[in-house]
Amino acid sequence: MSSTDMPPLTAPDLQKLSAWLDAAVAACPGSGHAAKYAAWSEGVLAGLAAGASDGQFCQALSAASRYAPKGALAPSPQLVADAEDLLAGWNPSRWTALEAARVRLIVERAKADPESLLSALEEAFRYADEGELCALYRSLQFLPGPERFAVRSAEGCRTNMKTVFEANGMDTPFPEAHFDDVAWHQLCMKSLFVEAPLWRVVGFDRRVDEELARMALDLADERRSAGRRVFPELWMCMGSAESGLEATKRKLAAIEKELSGDDELSRKGAILALGRLGQTERLEEIQADGGTYFGPIAGWALMGRHDQTAFASISPPEGAEPQTREHEEGRAQGALLFPGDTDSDPATDTPGNPS
Amino acid sequence: MSSFRFFDPHAHMTSRTTDDYERMAKAGVRALIEPAFWLGQPRTNVGSFVDYFSSLVGWERFRASQFGIQHFCAIGLNSKEANNEGLAKDVLEILPRFALKEGVVAIGEIGYDEITPAEERAYQWQLEFAREHDMVVMVHSPHRDKKRGIIRSIDVAKEVGIDMEKLVIDHNNEETVKSVLDAGAWAAFTIYPNTKMGSQRMVDLTKQYGADRFIVDSSCDWGVSDPLSVPKTAKMMLEQGVPADAVEKTTWKNAVTAYGHSGQIDFELLDAKPVIDQRQLFMENSVLRGQEAQVDEGVPN
Numbered sequence A: 001m002s003s004t005d006m007p008p009l010t011a012p013d014l015q016k017l018s019a020w021l022d023a024a025v026a027a028c029p030g031s032g033h034a035a036k037y038a039a040w041s042e043g044v045l046a047g048l049a050a051g052a053s054d055g056q057f058c059q060a061l062s063a064a065s066r067y068a069p070k071g072a073l074a075p076s077p078q079l080v081a082d083a084e085d086l087l088a089g090w091n092p093s094r095w096t097a098l099e100a101a102r103v104r105l106i107v108e109r110a111k112a113d114p115e116s117l118l119s120a121l122e123e124a125f126r127y128a129d130e131g132e133l134c135a136l137y138r139s140l141q142f143l144p145g146p147e148r149f150a151v152r153s154a155e156g157c158r159t160n161m162k163t164v165f166e167a168n169g170m171d172t173p174f175p176e177a178h179f180d181d182v183a184w185h186q187l188c189m190k191s192l193f194v195e196a197p198l199w200r201v202v203g204f205d206r207r208v209d210e211e212l213a214r215m216a217l218d219l220a221d222e223r224r225s226a227g228r229r230v231f232p233e234l235w236m237c238m239g240s241a242e243s244g245l246e247a248t249k250r251k252l253a254a255i256e257k258e259l260s261g262d263d264e265l266s267r268k269g270a271i272l273a274l275g276r277l278g279q280t281e282r283l284e285e286i287q288a289d290g291g292t293y294f295g296p297i298a299g300w301a302l303m304g305r306h307d308q309t310a311f312a313s314i315s316p317p318e319g320a321e322p323q324t325r326e327h328e329e330g331r332a333q334g335a336l337l338f339p340g341d342t343d344s345d346p347a348t349d350t351p352g353n354p355s
Numbered sequence B: 001m002s003s004f005r006f007f008d009p010h011a012h013m014t015s016r017t018t019d020d021y022e023r024m025a026k027a028g029v030r031a032l033i034e035p036a037f038w039l040g041q042p043r044t045n046v047g048s049f050v051d052y053f054s055s056l057v058g059w060e061r062f063r064a065s066q067f068g069i070q071h072f073c074a075i076g077l078n079s080k081e082a083n084n085e086g087l088a089k090d091v092l093e094i095l096p097r098f099a100l101k102e103g104v105v106a107i108g109e110i111g112y113d114e115i116t117p118a119e120e121r122a123y124q125w126q127l128e129f130a131r132e133h134d135m136v137v138m139v140h141s142p143h144r145d146k147k148r149g150i151i152r153s154i155d156v157a158k159e160v161g162i163d164m165e166k167l168v169i170d171h172n173n174e175e176t177v178k179s180v181l182d183a184g185a186w187a188a189f190t191i192y193p194n195t196k197m198g199s200q201r202m203v204d205l206t207k208q209y210g211a212d213r214f215i216v217d218s219s220c221d222w223g224v225s226d227p228l229s230v231p232k233t234a235k236m237m238l239e240q241g242v243p244a245d246a247v248e249k250t251t252w253k254n255a256v257t258a259y260g261h262s263g264q265i266d267f268e269l270l271d272a273k274p275v276i277d278q279r280q281l282f283m284e285n286s287v288l289r290g291q292e293a294q295v296d297e298g299v300p301n
Helices: A014-027 A031-051 A054-067 A077-086 A097-112 A114-126 A130-142 A146-156 A162-169 A174-178 A181-193 A210-225 A232-238 A245-259 A264-276 A280-289 A291-302 A308-314 B018-027 B046-057 B059-065 B085-099 B117-132 B146-160 B177-183 B199-209 B229-239 B244-260 B267-284
Strands: B006-008 B029-035 B070-075 B104-111 B137-140 B167-169 B186-190 B214-217
Touching (some): A014 A031, A014 A077, A014 A097, A031 A054, A054 A097, A054 A114, A097 A114, A097 A130, A114 A130, A130 A146, A130 B059, A146 A174, A146 A181, A162 A181, A181 A210, A210 A232, A232 A264, A232 A308, A245 A264, A264 A280, A264 A308, A280 A291, B006 B244, B018 B059, B029 B104, B046 B070, B059 B070, B070 B085, B085 B104, B104 B117, B117 B146, B137 B146, B146 B167, B177 B199, B199 B214, B214 B244, B244 B267
Parallel strands (some): B070 B104, B104 B137, B167 B186
């Protein structure tokens, strides 16, 4: 994803999207029982096209788990490219096959009667389990009249289920296009708090602003006061050099403080932030003195590689790729929701200072 | 104990803390089933049930996963609240929306409390739903008039046409076990201080009857109860000479087989990752820091 040259957002063609979803599910690694799924989905899709009740729609979303292939969708590079053509910013690389099957049902419901879609979806959200929530939130980017779903997606940012949070906020152009500033800032800040990959918030670089930078700097101060590490991706929020003098001074002071610390990933993030702020001289200095670890990062930053995707390398490691029913299955204690918990020693009972 | 892993097929985790999840994971509990039940006091409207069922398939599922524990659940209208007939009708109306969701391994816990006609109607309705959708049934047996309640719950299930292989009768004791075994259903035992079974009695029963149809659970909830009941009882069984494969049957295999009939348990996943993890933990002592799994004495009676 290029950070600045994306075409304007347009609503995708639902017919083409349906064909994409069918093709992707048929080609996914777990499509061993394809015939069973095909027979089931044919009947359900026909029912939805003919006008199903909200209850039938909800039950179809649930029942999909009994028929759709298990595991990752793992779309081919061609399918990923086609997805980008259908809707700029949409990246289905991390979808499960079941999510694609469910989104297919939602799209069919959208085609059948766009007018009543909002109430049908709200009913589905009310009765959804964790996996259904992920699929429902992933579908919002495709739906006609998308501004109707902005309130729902903002609600998705309030979840404590990291799986659901990421399905709602990452790899989709929806938040950038439809969130107001409050929701946008909350999405970005909460990504840091729950250690979700902020670099995968589509359009981050286009919407990063001074208010977000201020919130991030306040958070850095708060973390330091508490003796906790500053999240490496926090330095993404420094934005560009176009802020006022005072604001820039504060940013540079915070970055220097980080550079004098001993958290390697956060220091890398701070170096990338120098690039974002156009601090060429300081970067050259680091490149010269930074050794084999920090030198190359400074080199990247000097070459302009400090866009949001450059932060992928310092982002929290992804949990195991989804192996089965839901995202969370692959997650053990290494993916605790609240950062810092993994640092504590589970075998000791002494009062600690979990982040 | 070090190679053991446990499946606690009856645990009300919404009532438990993260400390409990941590201790369960450390003691080797790798998966559990949370059946729907009452909250210690009656609910007053159907919305409370919607939110409760929703938390069983949502937040609680996610919460358990944070500790490396697979969370399954059973959906049902419990016997106590079946007596509020207006509410019961509303609950049964929305129940199908949750009962067929992913990871729902049974209709439960259902059955009798006072053995009233209202309880019987809700029980029958749910048995029929289970039969129609080929589901497993988890039956709660009453505290009072337990023996008659169990016999009746089996008889009614038979009348409805429930396969005995898909029927688990829970909260058994010395007085009821024979009726359940004779019927061919699964006999589950809740190790829960004061009102249900203690670990020592469970050891004795296993020695007497064998392990083929026995399932041990904790039913830990908002009362004085113990989320480590299952591992603690397994430890006592081993110490008192119950063969390891019999212990494994009562604390893992039988529950997996019975509830596996739902088609909602991924056996490969259940077998693969957790076992490897657990063995690594114990053999390398990397997480436990040399500490033996946290399993104390058996649960007192």
